[in-house]
């Protein structure tokens with residue numbers, strides 16, 4: 001009788017656990033393999049403490065937040081972007097919030113477009129720290145313009161920064177990882193790396209190119225099982241990406257709009273670190289309805305076209321109204337600020 005009672009309690013607990021996890025998945029902000037790794041996988045603290053991590057685009061948004069969370073985990077950092085004073089500011093904060101010493105954080109200005117400087121940048125890191133454990137290809141720019149209105153120069157610039165700049169730096173670092181037979185390359189792609197988005201035709205093309213490249217490179221590295229490639233695909237996240245986006249012309253950026261309704265940068269970075277710690281190959285990080293659209297896109301492409309068409313029309317209308325393109329699909333409009 002007592003055994004029966006114990007069994008009932010155990011079954012009750014198991015059922016409660018499953019229901020809780022189901023609720024969690026329904027409110028999910030990541031794909032299922034990512035959420036599984038968050039619940040049951042290795043912790044970023046365990047995997048990343050003491051590792052040499054090179055972050056590009058570290059001067060703002062996701063890259064800046066990555067630098068802070070990695071510093072707190074005890075990772076040794078290389079911070080790259082174009083503006084040295086912004087990188088110094090990020091370094092200073094890294095030192096304030098962590099136990100890192102000045103010599104544990106290297107500020108290394110780098111322009112992704114200047115590909116002839118990438119080899120010497122990689123040599124500088126190797127000279128300074130002796131190794132590169134993780135390269136996070138995060139630097140990049142987005143787009144807010146319709147194809148009919150945009151100059152082809154914008155398309156060239158997006159490919160130069162997001163695609164060619166990224167694979168150029170990867171080539172310089174990969175040589176070293178192949179010699180060591182280990183390392184991690186993390187690419188901040190986007191959900192537009194595998195689905196389409198109006199106003200971002202050139203951006204989506206550059207991120208599709210990145211994903212095609214890294215998914216193929218991963219197979220070329222089959223004989224190096226300890227060299228890991230992770231493609232990170234975020235949906236809308238709070239950052240300066242829209243302020244810095246290309247518009248119709250290369251030298252024109254959009255008016256500032258409210259970004260506060262998007263996923264907090266800290267949450268996006270927290271999930272990215274889980275994926276790096278657990279060697280996940282591709283992760284999706286997005287609030288709804290974007291995550292649902294990602295699943296639809298994979299499993300029911302024709303239905304997905306129907307819904308992305310509806311959402312996409314609204315996106316263009318928001319843009320024409322001077323709002324953030326992603327604001328107010330289902331609710332009242334966010335104002336331009």
Ligand SMILES: NC(=O)c1ccc[n+]([C@@H]2O[C@H](COP(=O)([O-])OP(=O)(O)OC[C@H]3O[C@@H](n4cnc5c(N)ncnc54)[C@H](O)[C@@H]3O)[C@@H](O)[C@H]2O)c1
Nearest residue numbers: 057059060061062111112138139140190236237239240241
């Ligand atoms: N925020 C989002 O909604 C979102 C969604 C999906 C993907 N992403 C991707 O995340 C990455 C980080 O963007 P973010 O959202 O933090 O935007 P952000 O504009 O705040 O940061 C971009 C970073 O890239 C750097 N950068 C831009 N051009 C560069 C160049 N030529 N050389 C070197 N560095 C350069 C910037 O200086 C900055 O440090 C980008 O690759 C972006 O495409 C962002």
